[in-house]
Amino acid sequence: MIGWYVHHHGYGHVARFRAVQPHLRERVRVFSSLPRPDGPDDEVEWIVLPGDADTVERADGAVCDPRDADPTVRGALHWAPHDHPGHRARLARIAAHTEDLRVFVTDVSAEVVAFTRLLGLRTVAVTQPGERTDPAHSLAYDLADRILAPWAHGAVPAGALSPRTDRVVWTGGISRHDGRVADAADAERSVLFLGRALDDDVRRAAEQQLAAAGWRTRAIGHDAASRVDDPWSLLTSHTVVVSAAGQNSVADLAAAGARAVVVAQDRPFDEQRHTARALHRWNLARVAPEGVDAAGVAALVEAAATDDPDWSRWQVAGAAERAAEAVEAMLP
Structure with a gap:
């Protein structure tokens, strides 16, 4: 079985998963803060993860705002706040459902790449364009066994990938509409x-x-x-x-x-x-x-x-x- 982390911001990450999943022969278990969307077939498991960005009250009554809890670990990571029960429960839930996984795809999270690699899983990190040379991205790319770049090779410069090209696969742009026949164009502008x-x-x-x-x-x-x-x-x-x-x-x-x-x-x-x-x-x-x-x-x-x-x-x-x-x- 394949594990697949789907980031919850916007619709792009889940759309990418939905485009790729029908071409996988292995069953997939998805981990995401998003509720299960319409579309994936019944063979796809969907595990909803707790949120880790909300302000919460701890058991001792103290209020925890993750933005004030050193979430970047002095710039080493993107999001790992101190004392946040949702963040801890989120990683615990991932770990609890990995025994039967053979590979884990992360789209996208530097922390999940690092965590699943520490669990001993073969890891695939999905990357995106931009200046991703910061310590957290560098850590994720160093740890990943394979890196997927969903655009055409040579289209978008990606300096962070240059030292790691032996593990990068440029897939081309991934669209759920690939292979569909275009409708006739309107005669009017x-x-x-x-x-x-x-x-x-x-x-x-x-x-x-x-x-x-x-x-x-x-x-x-x-x-x-x-x-x-x-x-x-x-x-x-x-x-x-x-x-x-x-x-x-x-x-x-x-x-x-x-x-x-x-x-x-x-x-x-x-x-x-x-x-x-x-x-x-x-x-x-x-x-x-x-x-x-x-x-x-x-x-x-x-x-x-x-x-x-x-x-x-x-x-x-x-x-x-x-x-x-x-x-x-x-x-x-």
């Missing part, structure tokens, strides 16, 4: 605003300017009411898609062959800025400047409408299978 790539006021103003110029607009995923479980037909039928530069978003754009405008979000280690620069360098998308306004967005959409990006360079085709093969190659 249309733009899809995907997720919270822009502040609401900037997006609404851009929609107004584009509508005045003859564009049909639609926005999805910017709040709970606008979420769409399967946006594939929208991704493939609109003339231009405006999106953030997260790994899953970019892989989905590549799978759809979309003309795109990407807006890099402020993320730890400058992950999305690194990805956006790669997209610009390879002429795969128009990249919005920092603080872009509505007029700037509208101009980028107009420019992107005539683009012909070669998204095959992002190597989405077969990426989920390659990730599954890399994990199962670690099985004893």
Whole structure:
């Protein structure tokens, strides 16, 4: 059996797992703070972990705010607060369910990589773009038996991986939409605003300017009411898609062959800025400047409408299978 840690921030980590899992021959046991989502088949076990970032009251009545409890261990780790019962229970729950595991995949947590390796498990660390040369990432990459980089080799510079290339597998961008057939494009000019790539006021103003110029607009995923479980037909039928530069978003754009405008979000280690620069360098998308306004967005959409990006360079085709093969190659 394979263990798989799914980080609970956003939807990207669980989406990546859901794309890879159908290609695994071994059964999987997932560990996550997220509740079990719809989608994984019944063979997938899902163990919900206690939270470790909330303020709690200890048995002696003292209040524990993990942010004030040396969570980074003087910069050596990312999150390991003193005296937090959730943090302790979380690691105990992982350890209690590892006896029958043959390999453990972590997407993503430096501490879980270190912990599972200390348990003697074969470890696979999923990495992301950005300046990840800090001590905690370096420790995780040094300890991991294999490192999965879910983007095309050479696309995004990753200095932290350079000394460890013998253990890195660049899978290409992993998208749940790989292999799907695109819907026919709309005859009229249309733009899809995907997720919270822009502040609401900037997006609404851009929609107004584009509508005045003859564009049909639609926005999805910017709040709970606008979420769409399967946006594939929208991704493939609109003339231009405006999106953030997260790994899953970019892989989905590549799978759809979309003309795109990407807006890099402020993320730890400058992950999305690194990805956006790669997209610009390879002429795969128009990249919005920092603080872009509505007029700037509208101009980028107009420019992107005539683009012909070669998204095959992002190597989405077969990426989920390659990730599954890399994990199962670690099985004893």
